[in-house]
Amino acid sequence: MSPPLDFVPVWTLILGLGVFFYVLLDGFDLGVGILHRFAPDAEARNLMISSLAPIWDGNETWLVLGVVGLMAAFPLAFAIIIPAVYFPIVIMLLSLIFRGVAFEFRFRDAPHRGFWDHGFATGSLIATFAQGVVLGAFIQGFQTDGRSFTGGSLDCFTPFSILTGICLVFGYALIGAGWLVLKTEGALQQRARRWGRNAFIGVCLAVLVVSIWTPLMETDIRDRWFGWPNTLLLAPVPVITALIAWATWRALNDPASHVGVFLGAIGLFAMSYIGIGISLFPMIVPHRFTLWEAASDPSTQAFLLVGTLVLLPVILVYTGWSYWVFRGKVRGDFGYH
Amino acid sequence: MNLDPLLLSRLQFVWVIAWHILLPATTVGLASYIALLEGMYFFGGRAVYLRIATFWTRIFSVTFGMGVVSGIVMPFQFGTNWSRYAYATANITSPMLGYEGLTAFFLEASFLGILLFGRKLVPPWVHFMSAVIVAMGTLFSSFWILVVNSWMQTPAGYRIQDGRFFPVDWLAIIFNPSFPTRLGHTVVGFYITTAFVVLSVAGWYLRRERFVPEARRMMSATLWLLLVLVPVQIFLGDASGLVTRAEQPAKLAAIESRWDTQSRVPLTLFAIPDEAAAANRFAIDVPVLGSLILTHSLDGTVKGLKDFPREDWPPVAIPFFAFRIMVGVGLLMLAIVVVGNLLRRRDRVFSHPLFLLACQFAAPLGYIAVLAGWTTTEVGRQPWTVYGLLRTADSVSPSLTGWDVLISLAGYMVAYGVIFPGGAFVLSRIVRGGPMEVDVPEPVESGRPQSPVRPIPPEGAAT
Known part of the structure; x- marks a missing residue:
């Protein structure tokens, strides 16, 4: 029997892209939710929701694809990581439930609109924080015995994972502000720039702390970034990140820039994502299992890959098309609802 | 605790x-x-x-x-x-x-x-x-x-x-083996559920004489559709039963509360299944009808639970009653659909007060049938997550x-x-x-x- 083809690299790429799309798309979606509580009046709140209404459930679909993709491509990682972050996941799901139904309920249940608006804003905030905790816990790794998670369900709450939770709140708020700068005009856009500047400062501080803390905490990661010649080879990562940060700050302060903040935030997310990837590769369960050790059967990976390679580009095309249909500034008379 | x-x-x-x-x-x-x-x-x-x-x-x-x-x-x-x-x-x-x-x-x-x-x-x-x-x-x-x-x-x-x-x-x-019939039975069940919701809304509007042109169209089309779907669903349900008998005999035994393997089994309309004694209390049986329905033959054999190790038994009472609820609701639906289409002939379907009232309250029927059917098939699968191969007890996350x-x-x-x-x-x-x-x-x-x-x-x- 010839050795089976190695599908792990391509699945790593697909899953990596899938999770990245989720972070970007539901990121601005949740970010707008985080900022929703700061909206000055009912009209601004309605516009903010209207800018998301046609696309939010498509954005959340990437979460389903991410979790199912992890189960399909790396089931061992799925079976260790998900129970290990039991409570962050439960809290995230409950928060997503409240924010998701708010889109419909706030519009059709005017007597309780205040309640559903609270659900939307608070749900977005808590869901984001919970995702950040998952990220921090993931970087720190999990207590395992053989092929099972053996720690407690509260192990994932550490000072570090709380920090990554806060970090993600600022990050999503920044990309959410970028979305609002892109989709709104006038006073609300002005306000979005101000929110964006505050979030930007929070993101920079948080990323700085995480970037110092992580190599101090994890010797493997320190060796990867600061061992010679890696320092030289990886130098572009912080340099490019700094350049993008500078450009984002300029876009936040440039009244003529509509798309710059959003693009800058995407760039910052991409660089952080690449940074995490460099730190952890090739582990999918940090310290324990590599991508190859956690991979599913080659037949499984091949069977799903065939359809994915056909369907994913199609999905990207029609998702892009649906964004195109709803392009331009969001307005009260847009025909939403 | x-x-x-x-x-x-x-x-x-x-x-x-x-x-x-x-x-x-x-x-x-x-x-x-x-x-x-x-x-x-x-x-x-x-x-x-x-x-x-x-x-x-x-x-x-x-x-x-x-x-x-x-x-x-x-x-x-x-x-x-x-x-x-x-x-x-x-x-x-x-x-x-x-x-x-x-x-x-x-x-x-x-x-x-x-x-x-x-x-x-x-x-x-x-x-x-x-x-x-x-x-x-x-x-x-x-x-x-x-x-x-x-x-x-x-x-x-x-x-x-x-x-x-x-x-x-x-x-x-x-x-x-169970996929084709399950897909058909479930999707048709969902269509019927929706149809009864539409029927209910239309019935309510007609009773109140609101949105009459819309309500008449909703009701008329839905009754035609149901006239086809409800009998089809009964057929698909019967086909699912045959698959269950072949593939999951212990589940079928639980659904019918059969303890001993027999031919010419009766159909138990009602009973209180007693798992400890492996017997039915207060049973109301119709002789031979069980074999006829389950095997399509008068002296077909139906396996009883005693043929299976005790630790492989599903709970009996839950599938037994859930199945009877599903079938009962199905027959009620059939009655509404038949009456509705008969009333068409004298053009009374949009005005018969009792029929419209029945329609109005029929909205939950589909949901009850779906939940009851789901309960039957899922509880009947126990004590397994993957039937006969992976136990539910061995499926849970070990760290919780x-x-x-x-x-x-x-x-x-x-x-x-x-x-x-x-x-x-x-x-x-x-x-x-x-x-x-x-x-x-x-x-x-x-x-x-x-x-x-x-x-x-x-x-x-x-x-």
Whole structure:
């Protein structure tokens, strides 16, 4: 029997892209939710929701694809990581439930609109924080015995994972502000720039702390970034990140820039994502299992890959098309609802 | 207090899936109905169909949104609470879930956005096609998720190595023995559920003499549809029973509360199954009818539970009663449909007060039947997650404590306890508001105004 083809690299790429799309798309979606509580009046709140209404459930679909993709491509990682972050996941799901139904309920249940608006804003905030905790816990790794998670369900709450939770709140708020700068005009856009500047400062501080803390905490990661010649080879990562940060700050302060903040935030997310990837590769369960050790059967990976390679580009095309249909500034008379 | 994470995880799964299934039970049928109505409007141009379509699309958008958020919970359950099941079966089940996302969820989400908010932004034919695509998405989703469920009931095309399942034959996995009948039975059940909701709303409007032209169209078309679907469903249910007898005899024994293997078995209409004594109390039996229904022959043999090791028995009372509830509701539905279509002949169907009242209160029937049927098949599968191969007790996440699951279950109960009544309230407001005039869509600036907007003919022409 010839050795089976190695599908792990391509699945790593697909899953990596899938999770990245989720972070970007539901990121601005949740970010707008985080900022929703700061909206000055009912009209601004309605516009903010209207800018998301046609696309939010498509954005959340990437979460389903991410979790199912992890189960399909790396089931061992799925079976260790998900129970290990039991409570962050439960809290995230409950928060997503409240924010998701708010889109419909706030519009059709005017007597309780205040309640559903609270659900939307608070749900977005808590869901984001919970995702950040998952990220921090993931970087720190999990207590395992053989092929099972053996720690407690509260192990994932550490000072570090709380920090990554806060970090993600600022990050999503920044990309959410970028979305609002892109989709709104006038006073609300002005306000979005101000929110964006505050979030930007929070993101920079948080990323700085995480970037110092992580190599101090994890010797493997320190060796990867600061061992010679890696320092030289990886130098572009912080340099490019700094350049993008500078450009984002300029876009936040440039009244003529509509798309710059959003693009800058995407760039910052991409660089952080690449940074995490460099730190952890090739582990999918940090310290324990590599991508190859956690991979599913080659037949499984091949069977799903065939359809994915056909369907994913199609999905990207029609998702892009649906964004195109709803392009331009969001307005009260847009025909939403 | 000794809290069992296994039992609590099962209760949690029951809680989240029982609420969730009500939503696809609504949206699968509704999406097809909306596509049909949009087609009637697109090709015929009658405003009444536009009003009906827009009305049901409002209902659809609420139920679909709730379906999305309660649906996202589901794949995470496999990880949070059933990680050993997930690890053991991922090689086989997870690509199906992946294909569900790739072929259905993205399709539904993107094109629902167009259907709900895009009437002014896209040409009419694109809007109509969006309705069709959303309907296809709901059916693709049903297909893949029922592959997973059916494979757990009647596994095929696998080999087992180190306690994990590996794929051998993908076609055998997908078209496993119980899949075709289960897909048919479930999807037709969802269509019928939706149809009874439509019938109920129409009955209520007619009783109050509101929105009469719309209500008559809803009721008439629905009664014709049900006249076909309800008998088809009875046939599919019978076919499912034959598959169960062949593939899951212990489940069939529990459903029928049969303890001893016999031929010429009676049909037990009612009994109190006593598992400890392995006997029925207060049984009301019809001689031989059991064999006739279950085996299609007067002296067919039906296996009893005593043929199976005690530790492999499913609970008996739950499937036994759930099945009888499902069948009873089905017969009630059949009666309503037959009476309704008989009343047509004297043109009394839209005015007979008792019939309209029955229709109005028939809305929950489909949901009761769906939940009862689901309970029958899932509890009947116990004590296995993968029938005969992987025990439910060996499927739960090993790290969980009883308190972990109790807290999360309480969280789900509170959340669903808020959003489901909230949803019911919102839906009842939409129904009370009724079908409204729909603005003739005027293309807006950022849309694509290339194609002319179809004019709505005067109301006289529509009725």
